[in-house]
Amino acid sequence: MRREIVLKIQRQERPGAPAAWQEFRLPYRPRLNLIACLQEIARRPVDAAGRAVTPIAYESACLEEVCGSCSMRVNGVPMQACSTLVDNLPDGTITLEPLSKFPLVRDLIVDRTPMFEGLKRVRGWIPIEGTYDLGPAPRRAPAEQGEAYDYSRCMTCGCCMEACPNFSGHAPERFVGPAPLGQAYYFLLNPTGRMEEGERLEALMGRGGITACGNAQNCAAVCPKEIPLTDAIARLNRQVNRRWLARLFGG
Amino acid sequence: MALTDQQYFTLRRLQSLTGVLPVGVFLLEHWLTNAFALGGAAAYNEKVDFLRSLPYLFLLEIFGIFVPIAFHAALGCWIVWEAKFNNRALPLRQNALFTLQRVTGVLLLFFIPYHVLTTRFAEWFGGSTHDLFALMQDKLQNPLTFALYVAGVLAASFHFGNGLWGFAIHWGLLTSKAAQRRWSLAALLIALAFGLTGINSLLAFGPLGGLSPLRLQPAAATGGAPHAAAPAPSGQGATR
Ligand code: HEM
Ligand code: FES
Numbered sequence: 001m002r003r004e005i006v007l008k009i010q011r012q013e014r015p016g017a018p019a020a021w022q023e024f025r026l027p028y029r030p031r032l033n034l035i036a037c038l039q040e041i042a043r044r045p046v047d048a049a050g051r052a053v054t055p056i057a058y059e060s061a062c063l064e065e066v067c068g069s070c071s072m073r074v075n076g077v078p079m080q081a082c083s084t085l086v087d088n089l090p091d092g093t094i095t096l097e098p099l100s101k102f103p104l105v106r107d108l109i110v111d112r113t114p115m116f117e118g119l120k121r122v123r124g125w126i127p128i129e130g131t132y133d134l135g136p137a138p139r140r141a142p143a144e145q146g147e148a149y150d151y152s153r154c155m156t157c158g159c160c161m162e163a164c165p166n167f168s169g170h171a172p173e174r175f176v177g178p179a180p181l182g183q184a185y186y187f188l189l190n191p192t193g194r195m196e197e198g199e200r201l202e203a204l205m206g207r208g209g210i211t212a213c214g215n216a217q218n219c220a221a222v223c224p225k226e227i228p229l230t231d232a233i234a235r236l237n238r239q240v241n242r243r244w245l246a247r248l249f250g251g
Numbered sequence: 252m253a254l255t256d257q258q259y260f261t262l263r264r265l266q267s268l269t270g271v272l273p274v275g276v277f278l279l280e281h282w283l284t285n286a287f288a289l290g291g292a293a294a295y296n297e298k299v300d301f302l303r304s305l306p307y308l309f310l311l312e313i314f315g316i317f318v319p320i321a322f323h324a325a326l327g328c329w330i331v332w333e334a335k336f337n338n339r340a341l342p343l344r345q346n347a348l349f350t351l352q353r354v355t356g357v358l359l360l361f362f363i364p365y366h367v368l369t370t371r372f373a374e375w376f377g378g379s380t381h382d383l384f385a386l387m388q389d390k391l392q393n394p395l396t397f398a399l400y401v402a403g404v405l406a407a408s409f410h411f412g413n414g415l416w417g418f419a420i421h422w423g424l425l426t427s428k429a430a431q432r433r434w435s436l437a438a439l440l441i442a443l444a445f446g447l448t449g450i451n452s453l454l455a456f457g458p459l460g461g462l463s464p465l466r467l468q469p470a471a472a473t474g475g476a477p478h479a480a481a482p483a484p485s486g487q488g489a490t491r
Binding site: 165205212217234235240 | 256260264334335336337345417420423426427431
């Protein structure tokens with residue numbers, strides 16, 4: 001049983017500045033989540049040695065694991081700080097570090113732009129607007145809706161991207177990463193999205209596209225929303241291969 | 252070197268394909284040929300002579316083995332180089348296999364040239380490849396060399412077996428978690444089978460000999476075969 005909560009947090013004032021650890025001690029209370037701990041520190045920003053420090057910069061918004069902004073590395077593993085309870089972590093010091101695969105902004109805040117650029121790359125959207133009324137969307141089989149629902153829960157938190165050994169937001173051209181791949185699959189499941197199948201698959205087949213996945217499968221293991229990202233990747237593999245073979249032998 | 256997107260896709264898929272075809276198929280052939288060492292020097296050398304007598308051997312060696320391995324390995328190195336391993340933070344099974352696939356690849360990158368230069372091209376270094384069984388027997392007497400070969404055999408076995416699993420995903424054959432889990436076990440069993448039979452063949456060159464379900468008539472192996480009159484060390488293994 002914990003009697004106090006010891007947090008070891010990586011601090012960095014700005015991009016390029018040296019990183020350093022700071023320790024904080026909080027009295028234990030049951031059912032605290034990590035954002036609540038950070039709020040407590042913000043109220044009284046004094047480190048374990050009694051020195052006054054600048055408050056820790058971190059991001060959070062929804063506090064209920066739907067916005068995806070509070071991702072950080074907790075004891076080295078990427079997860080949401082708002083839905084991670086201290087009670088569920090092993091006893092002992094809890095380390096908090098920013099995601100390492102994205103450019104650092106300050107302390108625990110990173111810039112997740114490379115992931116959003118990746119979404120653009122795979123056309124992670126459905127065009128629903130025209131210069132005229134496009135009419136209602138086609139009806140969908142319930143089974144397909146059910147499958148799509150899993151992928152609709154993605155909140156672009158970036159945990160899968162952090163966990164993937166082949167992705168780095170510092171060199172995003174090498175691999176677009178699992179989150180955009182999951183969304184590409186999601187939009188290919190949608191009947192309206194399928195109208196852009198060719199463009200989307202071509203985007204996936206380029207440099208740093210789906211072929212750069214090495215099947216480490218960490219993405220699905222760390223996803224806080226339990227999205228079956230590896231299923232999406234495997235099924236996309238089938239689709240891009242079919243397209244490639246069709247072109248090789250047919251067109 | 253600017254690649255178009257289509258060329259990039261083709262290169263990556265060829266890296267995957269060459270691992271199985273032809274390199275993986277060659278590995279299977281290589282394991283089978285080596286298993287003839289269980290039948291002794293004569294049986295082994297007879298198979299080696301048969302391979303050496305194949306028509307278009309030169310073309311087979313260049314385009315069926317060397318070029319595909321070199322291509323697979325060159326792209327493989329690039330793939331390894333771009334990865335950022337995180338097994339300490341995420342000690343997960345599939346993540347460990349991911350890293351092992353790359354570690355064994357790099358190990359093979361050193362082992363295969365060493366192995367080929369000291370066997371196929373042993374003559375360049377003053378050796379004789381006339382009696383390959385004797386050559387291997389002689390080399391494997393050194394415990395260090397033997398250990399190196401065990402490492403090479405295990406690395407190739409794992410890399411190929413686990414590679415089949417990755418191959419099945421990259422080619423869209425395994426499209427669900429359940430199927431992937433099922434076949435991951437099968438792939439590792441294939442790796443295990445390659446590992447055990449590979450080491451068994453290594454043992455066949457040594458004083459103890461391998462465990463042989465194939466060694467039907469060990470004594471017969473010494474008579475009538477073209478290399479029966481080979482120098483001293485080769486006699487032992489044959490009659491075990
Ligand atoms: C005995 C020789 C070899 C055989 C039979 C072999 C076989 C294979 C197979 C079947 C795959 C799976 C393909 C896939 O994942 O789609 C593979 C993947 C791989 N091989 Fe090899 N390989 C050999 C040598 C090498 C060497 C020398 C390297 C050099 C580093 C290497 C590096 C790799 C890498 C990095 C992968 C992973 C590719 C990916 O996940 O995209 N391999 N190999
Ligand atoms: S604050 Fe929204 S996911 Fe944690």
